[in-house]
Amino acid sequence: MHSPTAWTRSVLTSLLLGMATCTSVQAITQQQALAMAQGETDDRIAAINAAVTHPDSRTQTVLQALSEERLKIANGTRVLIATGEDLTDAATGDKVAPLTDGVEDVMLNNRLRAELDGAIAALKLASSDKQERLAAARALLDAGVDESRAAMLEHAIATEKDDAVKEALQLTHAAALAASTDTTKRLQAARLLGESHSPETRLLLNQRLAEEQDPAVQAALRHSLSQVESTLAWGERIGAVFTGISLASILLLVALGLAITYGLMGVINMAHGELMMIGAYATYLVQVAFRQWLPPTWFGAYLVVAVPAAFLASALVGALLERTVLRWLYGRPLETLLATWGLSLVLMQAVRSLFGAQNVAVESPGWLGGSLKLLPGLALPTNRLVIIVFAVAVLGGMALLIARTRLGLFVRAVTQNRPIASCMGVPTARIDTYAFALGSGLAGLAGCALSQVGNVGPDLGQSYIVDAFMVVVLGGVGQLAGTVLAALGLGLANKALEGVVGAVLAKIAVLVFIIVFIQKRPQGLFAVRTR
16 A cells, blocks of 8 residues: 555656646635645645646745745635745735734644655746756755656656756656666666766765665666766866866966066066966956946956956056166076065055955856866866967967067077177167066966956965966976976876875975976976077
8 A cells, every 4th residue: 555655746746747738727725725834744745736736826936935934824714925024925926914913834844845845846847947947857856756756757858858957857767766666667777877977877876776685786786887987087087187278278378478588588577476466457447347337238248358458457567667677687686586576565565555455356257157068077167268268379479479570589589699689789678678568468368367267366476476487497498389388287297196196295296396307407398599
């Protein structure tokens, strides 16, 4: 003989199959609402299922309020829904004047909560909103489904058009079959779970394997688990490589400008991180300007304006620093190091005075949100993909500038032999200013990119300056190819080691490697050509 709970679930399942195609003509009544709100647990569950049989626009609202314990009974004859201080009639939705006497709270037990979760999720499976249907399928899985809901899920799968929702429904359906008392259905569930390669599937398979007693089903579950783990392992490997490339792209953006200034003038620019910070704050100001003075529909384009704004802001500050301070310290590396360190403190304090010591909020445009799903369990964030493309574009622009323009020719000439370049008529002092401004502008571009994936605050540059110097030194002073290879190598090595020994030991291991490498090859991966 079936238990009351199993019977009501079966009734609920059979009645829900027609929800997507039948239109209700019967609205929920006060008698139904009272039956759901008071009485014995079995009677209340039966009333909930009866209400779901012919759902109207109020059914889900009443069930949701009951689940959240916002139902009130007035004088034992009327059910009200409380929303803050407001009261509405459960059946009609009409607003009700506040009551002071004769109002009782409606209480729930764990069994009622479980039934309500299933009923609400089942109602939402017929929603026109894709996200709501997806959330409902996941809610059913989290709440724990059994064989009684299998028919309902099969109907939902047959009518579902969206791939993501259908995948979630198939996983929930397999979980329902896995709880069956029929060995054949459990074997079918094991096969279905092997076709769903998601992290949730691995967890579910492990749970079922721990509970399963039948040897044949255990073997099928183990086979499906090995299939799922193999697929997820590939996703984890590709994800680790992508994370390393993402870190490498950020290191490349930060180090490109430093490679120019350090390679051309030999200036150890400890304020490079703060120039990057200026680019990030320029992005923030452009965002504020778009939000305050332009229509909301234009907000998504603010980043297009922020990129040149960040470059120009950092380039102008860099040119000013070179003209007023660094020009008089060329040839004295210790003095330039101390001067740029002092300048970094001045810039940080200036930003604190203007914007405050707390981080500022930089909101990414809508088109940078979301992710690209390549494999089950592997989703590549769109903002990281855009930063990688942006870094490649900046690198290509720099390569063209250095190799194909008059400024690039002069920069290469000064780098290789400054005295001879000066004798040939190259304005070395002006080239120093242009090169320092260019390197500073590249730092601003790095700050603009970082504002989309991290916090923007006065200490932004301190997190990357050491890594940037490591990239420049390892790649070779002033060598773009070396900078690219060093950034890629350090990014991938960091992420690979983090998965084995942790972030701190990974950083130490990379530092030790660089120290040993520089001892053996002080010029880095690529040596500077001189004449």
